[in-house]
Amino acid sequence: SAVISQKPSRDICQRGTSLTIQCQVDSQVTMMFWYRQQPGQSLTLIATANQGSEATYESGFVIDKFPISRPNLTFSTLTVSNMSPEDSSIYLCSVDRPGPNSYEQFFGPGTRLTVL
Amino acid sequence: EDQVTQSPEALRLQEGESSSLNCSYTVSGLRGLFWYRQDPGKGPEFLFTLYSAGEEKEKERLKATLTKKESFLHITAPKPEDSATYLCAVQAHNNNDMRFGAGTRLTVKP
Numbered sequence: 001s002a003v004i005s006q007k008p009s010r011d012i013c014q015r016g017t018s019l020t021i022q023c024q025v026d027s028q029v030t031m032m033f034w035y036r037q038q039p040g041q042s043l044t045l046i047a048t049a050n051q052g053s054e055a056t057y058e059s060g061f062v063i064d065k066f067p068i069s070r071p072n073l074t075f076s077t078l079t080v081s082n083m084s085p086e087d088s089s090i091y092l093c094s095v096d097r098p099g100p101n102s103y104e105q106f107f108g109p110g111t112r113l114t115v116l
Numbered sequence: 117e118d119q120v121t122q123s124p125e126a127l128r129l130q131e132g133e134s135s136s137l138n139c140s141y142t143v144s145g146l147r148g149l150f151w152y153r154q155d156p157g158k159g160p161e162f163l164f165t166l167y168s169a170g171e172e173k174e175k176e177r178l179k180a181t182l183t184k185k186e187s188f189l190h191i192t193a194p195k196p197e198d199s200a201t202y203l204c205a206v207q208a209h210n211n212n213d214m215r216f217g218a219g220t221r222l223t224v225k226p
Binding site: 004031033041042043044045048058092096103104105106107108109110112 | 147148150152157158159160161162165203205207212213214216217218219
């Protein structure tokens with residue numbers, strides 16, 4: 001399995017501000033994923049981040065609102081920009097660990113964001 | 117479009133009362149079907165990956181099975197510590213992202 005840490009674990013922010021969430025992995029991985037889990041909902045993929053290239057965003061998510069950095073193979077950041085109460089969610093990063101006969105994806109502990 | 121439907125939404129069991137959770141899916145070329153456990157306030161914890169119809173995997177009181185249209189997560193003699201939300205997700209061959217179901221919230225009463 002992969003050991004994934006996220007910072008901060010939670011935050012309460014004011015409307016109109018931005019928050020940057022960090023994701024650190026204990027080993028090098030090719031792909032990192034950012035998900036959002038709104039209250040009472042399941043996980044929705046925001047974007048896929050590969051090192052050395054622009055992140056790929058899913059329908060409904062744009063770079064101006066959710067800029068992502070991937071400076072190396074163990075680290076990524078997601079920024080939630082110009083926040084509104086609708087952005088209150090848990091934000092999760094995940095990584096894949098493909099093997100010769102298996103494919104698994106592991107998640108970080110999440111960042112619980114509340115926007116007032 | 118890939119779709120994942122989990123049932124029931126919520127399930128309450130007595131300790132020791134075995135049951136099954138269902139995950140129905142449609143996907144254009146299944147690469148893998150995943151089961152996760154999620155406790156409140158935490159990230160999903162990986163349980164199983166299933167790759168082809170007929171495959172089964174077990175871990176303690178949990179057993180996951182797969183057909184071409186659905187997967188079951190069987191829970192045998194559950195304990196209160198098995199209480200959690202169980203998530204199912206699918207991944208297609210032509211895509212790296214995963215499509216998640218809404219989850220089944222399991223409560224096991226002592």
